[in-house]
Amino acid sequence: MSAFQHPFFVHALLAGTGIALAAGLVGYFLVLRAQVFTGDALGHVAFTGALGALAIGVDLRLGLFAAAIGVAVLIGMLGRRGRADDIAIGSVFSWLLGLGAFFLTLYTTSRSAAHGTAGVSVLFGSIFGLSAGQAWTAAAVGAVVCAGVLLLARPLLFASVDEMVAAARGVPVRALGIAFLALVGACAAEATQAVGSLLLLGLLAAPAGAAHRLTDRPYRALWLSAALALAEMWTGLALSYAVPVLPPSFAILAAAAVVYAAVLVRAPVRRLRAALT
Numbered sequence: 001m002s003a004f005q006h007p008f009f010v011h012a013l014l015a016g017t018g019i020a021l022a023a024g025l026v027g028y029f030l031v032l033r034a035q036v037f038t039g040d041a042l043g044h045v046a047f048t049g050a051l052g053a054l055a056i057g058v059d060l061r062l063g064l065f066a067a068a069i070g071v072a073v074l075i076g077m078l079g080r081r082g083r084a085d086d087i088a089i090g091s092v093f094s095w096l097l098g099l100g101a102f103f104l105t106l107y108t109t110s111r112s113a114a115h116g117t118a119g120v121s122v123l124f125g126s127i128f129g130l131s132a133g134q135a136w137t138a139a140a141v142g143a144v145v146c147a148g149v150l151l152l153a154r155p156l157l158f159a160s161v162d163e164m165v166a167a168a169r170g171v172p173v174r175a176l177g178i179a180f181l182a183l184v185g186a187c188a189a190e191a192t193q194a195v196g197s198l199l200l201l202g203l204l205a206a207p208a209g210a211a212h213r214l215t216d217r218p219y220r221a222l223w224l225s226a227a228l229a230l231a232e233m234w235t236g237l238a239l240s241y242a243v244p245v246l247p248p249s250f251a252i253l254a255a256a257a258v259v260y261a262a263v264l265v266r267a268p269v270r271r272l273r274a275a276l277t
Contacts (some may be wrong), residue, residue: 003241008031013210014250016233018142019187019194020154020203024229025149026187027208028222029176029180033160036205038075038181042188043200045071049102050122055107060122061137064189071096076178124245125196125249128240141190146181146226156180157218194233195249206256207232210263232256 003009030036049067051059065155066090130138149156159166167173195203211225236252243251 003238007132007240008128009237009241011130011235012130013234015130015133015135015138015142016127016194016237016252017230018139018146019191020142020233021226022142022145022149023191023203023225024207025146025209025222026078026184027204027229028211028225029149029156029160030184030204031208031212032218035184036201037232038072038184039188039204040201041075042068042072042185043192043197044097044100045185046188046192046198046200048096048103049189050197051100051107055103061189064192065186067096068184068189069185070190070191072181073178074188076181113175122192123198124247125192125194127194127237127248128192138193139188143181145187145190148179152176152180153219154181154205165181195252199249199253202253202256203229203233205211206253206260209219210260212264228259230257231258259273 029040030039041264046064048069049065051063052067053060053063072203152173155166155171156176158169159171159176163173191200191203207228208225210228211221214224215221232255233252235255236250237248239251239255240248
């Protein structure tokens, strides 16, 4: 029986496509702007927001998006020129992680034990458990994030490469940085259901990191990052379907890790070949 005859696989493929494209585009600018730590922080924020929503009895996705986007914007406002820095992230990171542990305790002690796996789903993802409505929502959010990144791409690239010159030329660097972080927050919130909050950083950083090493041309690297993320998402889903003992989040990130490792090995091999010829 074909995988496409199973609704759960079709839903995962639909949601995963939108999430992967968004993560690839967002991840490129995270790497370019040296803000990868922001992606890691927002993964923990997503965990806290989701468990906070569950603890008070509202939709998990509401907590995901409210927390991830809200904290992303806050970090941008605290950072210099809308660019999140380690000090701004550190100001809220530990407190939010502790708050997540509190919400987890509150949820598991006050809610039905039948929902005890919700915390695990948030941590490690549950893309094969999405309904048709959730899959279409994920695809739509991914499309909005992609459109937002592409709309900001040119001025954001200018501000990322030379912030001072961009500001002198009239580019609204601070507003641009905050808008970008809001898109990162939306992408992190939606991607949490695919790979989980603990593994989110891999989907944001690995394809973009590989693209940066493969080409120095910004727009080519941007599209390559999205293409790699998409290929790794599809490969991971196919592997998880073919080998059911492999969780989809693990398979997706394993594919991303293999590609990045291959790119890392490629450069020394090329230099050695050039030295021998």
